[in-house]
Amino acid sequence: MRDSSVWQRFIGQPAALIGALFLLLLGLLAVTAPWLCQGSPWEMNTTPMLAPFTQAGHWLGSDMLGRDLATGLLYGARVSLSVGVLATLATLLTGLLVGALAGYFGGWLDAVLMRVAEFFQIIPQLVLAVILVAVLEPSLGTIVLAIALVAWPAVARLVRSEFLSLRQREFVQAARVLGQAPLAIVFRQILPNALAPLLVTLSFVMATAILTEAALAFLGLGDPDAMSWGYMINASRGMLRDAWWMSLMPGLAILFCVLAVNRVGEGLRIAFEPARRPGDST
């Protein structure tokens, strides 16, 4: 069975497995945060600027307003993970649509769409995302929209090139001769065969989405109702001299999250392509 061997090859890689377990644990903590923590992350419920490991109940200390840092971290995971997942989905849908249109129809439509994709890849993406979120006012929806708007070209280009190479292959031709509808060919024949490179690209998109969300929140463009890691880092900016540890944990959380997503993507790549040895990246 091909599926089981892919699975076995994936869990056979320690780095990928650790990454996947970390993300699972983080997801679990994020979902259960309201039950794990007392009160909201905005609540000022202890002495300000408490150092880590000095007071029971506030193990990671508190910020300059007396807000519990551990609570903030858990609620921040909710934002990073939900933006990461939603932005990746939105990017996937946009990229699929554009890439499939370009690859299926070709010609002038392909030329125009690929020029547009190139355009969005070359211009400063974060700057565009910043302005878009600022114009539309920050919220979960606008942040996801802005990230998807600058991230779709990578997926579209990949889908397009898979379409171009796969549509000439015999099994796709055969499906066409048998009279399968174009949409059925896309979903039953082409996409399953493009799955491996697509998953790798999506892991990259998700890592970038998490970093972009953090950057937006750092610039003050996070969802104003949600505590996020980027916001926590920004809040600690003025405290570098007196409480440098305030910025340490949220930054590490972003780093671990991005590394975990990256390792899972790399693990999937190796699991799907056993011919290439591990370490021969890209």
Added chain:
Amino acid sequence: MSGVWFLGARLGRALLMILGVLVLSFLLVRLAPGDPAQLMAGEAGVDDAQYIAKLRSEMGLDQPLPQQLLHYLGQVAHLDLGYSYRNQAPVWDLLSERLPATLSLMGSAFVISSLFGVALGALAALSRQRRRWLDGLISNGALLLYGTPPFWLAMLLIVLFSVKLDWLPAFGMQTVAADLSGFAWLGDRLRHLVLPCLSLSFLFLALYVHLTRAATLEALQQEHVYTARAKGLAPSRIVFAHVLRNALLPVVTFAGLQLGQLASGALLIEVVYSWPGIGRLMYDALSQRDYSVLLGGFLLISVLVVGFNLLTDLACRLIDPRIGAEGAAR
């Protein structure tokens, strides 16, 4: 494809991109919910009805959209990027005043990250056979840097080098109220540049290491390298003449594509270090919702990125003349 034709095609593409940037920044304001004039006036100007009426006629909001666009393009062609009510100055003046600071930050980070990135990436690839630990160290270090949010890394560097060790300044571009000249002035500027430049370099260093390593490994597998080895060429000559030369092309292409990211990174780094460049200006404009400054900054940075991208395209063609032919086939 002749050189002139190639140059013309690339120039045309760059111009189209700049037009795209203009249309995008035009649409951003007009597609947003609410009154565009009120939006452009920013938080500071909202109460000033007279100012908003003036803006409305300046933006031509009573005309149909295509005419507004033409009007807007005409204004930009005359370097009229609007007026910042908050700063009481034309946007172009604000931007051009801060451009040198941003360019020096981006330029120095570009040089440092590409030089060290290519060197470390090649070193990692070449030591894959005999010194695996070195390859592992460089590759994993690059991975770690890639996942690190640049603004957070910048803050950690401040904690270490400014707060704990007190070696380097953490804020601004020069010592305030110090009347320096000559070498002392230059030294002061350089000392202020070190941390921002390093912070911005690290992310791109990681990307260059990763890319150069992969490209070098690929180039090492090529048949002409085996041939060179078989005929007894000195290893150093093989590396420089046959391997790195071929590995450099994807790296330069990538550098061109990555310039936008570099500009985005500069925005974050300038915020952390209070570096008096365009990024810092835009950050201040964010909190005041001063959209004329934000859009002007986006426009200027994008045009610069497209321009430098054109230059790297031409550099690629110089390294490998086959590129033009490939472009004709597409």
